[in-house]
Amino acid sequence: MIKIEKLYKRYKKISALQGLDLHIHRGSFFGLLGPNGAGKTTTVKILTTLVRPDAGRAVINGFDVVKEPASAKMEIGVVQQSINLDMELTAKENLFIHGLLYRMPYKAIKKAGEEMLSFVDLENSADMPVKTFSGGMKRKLMIARALMHKPEVVFLDEPTAGLDAKTRRKLWIILKKINQNGATILLTTHYIEEAESLCSEVGIVDFGKLIALDSPKNLIQSAGHIVVDEMTEKEIKSHFFLSRREASLFVERLKGSALVREANLEDVFLKLTGRRVSP
Amino acid sequence: MKGFFALFLREMLIIRKRFFKMILSFSVSPLLYMVAFGLGLGRRLEMENVQYMVFLVPGLVAMSSMGQSFAISSEINISRFYWKIFEEFQAAPVSNLAIALGETLSGMVRGVMAATVIIMLAMVFGVRIHLSLYFWMSVLVNTFIFSALAVNTAMLVRTHADQAMLSNFVITPMAFLCGTFFSLQSLPGWAYFVVQALPLTHTSGIIRAAALGNAVPWNHFFIALGFGIVFFVSSVYMVKRVEA
Numbered sequence: 001m002i003k004i005e006k007l008y009k010r011y012k013k014i015s016a017l018q019g020l021d022l023h024i025h026r027g028s029f030f031g032l033l034g035p036n037g038a039g040k041t042t043t044v045k046i047l048t049t050l051v052r053p054d055a056g057r058a059v060i061n062g063f064d065v066v067k068e069p070a071s072a073k074m075e076i077g078v079v080q081q082s083i084n085l086d087m088e089l090t091a092k093e094n095l096f097i098h099g100l101l102y103r104m105p106y107k108a109i110k111k112a113g114e115e116m117l118s119f120v121d122l123e124n125s126a127d128m129p130v131k132t133f134s135g136g137m138k139r140k141l142m143i144a145r146a147l148m149h150k151p152e153v154v155f156l157d158e159p160t161a162g163l164d165a166k167t168r169r170k171l172w173i174i175l176k177k178i179n180q181n182g183a184t185i186l187l188t189t190h191y192i193e194e195a196e197s198l199c200s201e202v203g204i205v206d207f208g209k210l211i212a213l214d215s216p217k218n219l220i221q222s223a224g225h226i227v228v229d230e231m232t233e234k235e236i237k238s239h240f241f242l243s244r245r246e247a248s249l250f251v252e253r254l255k256g257s258a259l260v261r262e263a264n265l266e267d268v269f270l271k272l273t274g275r276r277v278s279p
Numbered sequence: 280m281k282g283f284f285a286l287f288l289r290e291m292l293i294i295r296k297r298f299f300k301m302i303l304s305f306s307v308s309p310l311l312y313m314v315a316f317g318l319g320l321g322r323r324l325e326m327e328n329v330q331y332m333v334f335l336v337p338g339l340v341a342m343s344s345m346g347q348s349f350a351i352s353s354e355i356n357i358s359r360f361y362w363k364i365f366e367e368f369q370a371a372p373v374s375n376l377a378i379a380l381g382e383t384l385s386g387m388v389r390g391v392m393a394a395t396v397i398i399m400l401a402m403v404f405g406v407r408i409h410l411s412l413y414f415w416m417s418v419l420v421n422t423f424i425f426s427a428l429a430v431n432t433a434m435l436v437r438t439h440a441d442q443a444m445l446s447n448f449v450i451t452p453m454a455f456l457c458g459t460f461f462s463l464q465s466l467p468g469w470a471y472f473v474v475q476a477l478p479l480t481h482t483s484g485i486i487r488a489a490a491l492g493n494a495v496p497w498n499h500f501f502i503a504l505g506f507g508i509v510f511f512v513s514s515v516y517m518v519k520r521v522e523a
Contacts, residue, residue: 073372100285101371108434
């Protein structure tokens with residue numbers, strides 16, 4: 001369980017978080033959605049004890065991340081946004097070092113290493129240097145590493161960034177399995193379809209504040225199920241409707257061309273903030 | 280203690296993979312100094328009553344082991360700024376003491392490797408030095424000082440370029456001014472006083488005394504050890520500071 005209360009963080013003149021409140025239930029697959037600079041990564045960095053908040057409180061499974069960082073760290077596994085593997089070491093060596101960092105007994109490290117490499121389908125690359133891996137293999141290894149010490153909470157900070165659509169979908173299967181095995185997941189992503197496909201609950205952040213919180217389905221319904229993208233000379237203007245019939249009536253009255261489609265989380269964000277999530 | 284061992288083991292695995300390249304790169308500068316200053320310039324020269332090459336070798340041991348143990352700062356910075364591996368250590372339940380200790384010991388191993396390379400090269404040039412316990416203790420103190428200092432600077436800088444600049448301002452002057460290439464007795468009074476404030480002055484003195492089989496200047500040994508302890512304690516604080 002993750003509990004965030006009135007979290008503030010400022011970097012010089014930029015307010016990254018402005019009183020963020022969030023409650024993530026045990027076992028849920030939670031998506032934190034927002035554009036660049038919304039405060040997603042800062043939230044993850046605070047929860048993973050890498051950054052200290054200026055004010056507020058963050059608790060993971062009962063452990064305050066500022067007051068009890070060592071206990072909080074034992075509860076979590078982290079897949080950072082950037083690939084932070086030891087490129088000169090093999091996959092197996094990377095996992096071994098991680099096991100030692102998390103105070104695992106030697107036998108347990110060996111066993112968990114083999115299990116995790118098999119889980120992410122990298123058992124045949126165990127003794128290869130990571131520098132020879134593809135982007136997808138590196139991401140898989142980062143996931144395996146984060147799961148080595150069997151954390152109850154897993155933070156995935158844009159884990160599929162920079163991957164092609166096919167590799168991304170393969171990783172989704174792994175991420176779903178992690179959640180099905182009982183771990184609570186907090187995922188930050190730019191990819192709307194990723195959040196829609198994976199998350200049971202989504203929080204939308206903008207300018208360091210939570211502006212919406214619900215299941216993807218409910219958020220989309222609240223925005224309007226059907227979207228009409230009106231193409232004008234200067235811009236594409238989106239209009240939201242509760243039914244396809246209402247949308248059709250609107251389109252009939254339009255002079256220019258328009259596209260009628262089902263709404264997604266991107267539209268929810270657009271309606272709430274007037275901006276798009278995707279870069 | 281596993282946290283410390285994880286960091287140390289990681290560095291050792293990297294050293295294992297780069298071993299021959301490292302040994303080769305550790306040899307280049309000392310070899311050039313030995314040829315240019317030892318054989319060329321100092322062939323007929325004596326310094327502190329010994330042949331210049333014999334005087335030079337302990338100085339090179341001090342200088343090279345300083346440089347290579349301080350080089351751990353570059354490795355830390357690459358892992359901080361480029362590979363972002365340092366975040367992995369910070370996110371793990373590892374104490375700041377364990378991080379500082381793991382990195383300091385890794386730097387010390389590099390320094391001892393560099394010292395060993397000089398001793399081997401010196402043998403090729405026909406120079407034999409006293410490899411006593413006191414000699415190795417002196418080398419270890421030297422590597423401890425500069426490895427701990429390296430952890431400090433690695434935590435202090437914000438870019439890799441800053442690290443290179445710090446090396447130019449801190450390490451390069453010490454390498455040339457602290458009794459590595461010439462006797463400090465030939466310095467003017469004020470300069471002699473200034474260099475006493477630099478740790479390499481003390482370590483090059485104790486390494487040379489040990490290497491030449493002279494009496495142990497314990498006062499310099501403990502001053503050097505004091506530098507090391509101060510740098511190590513502050514490195515633990517600096518690791519904590521980066522975490523915040």
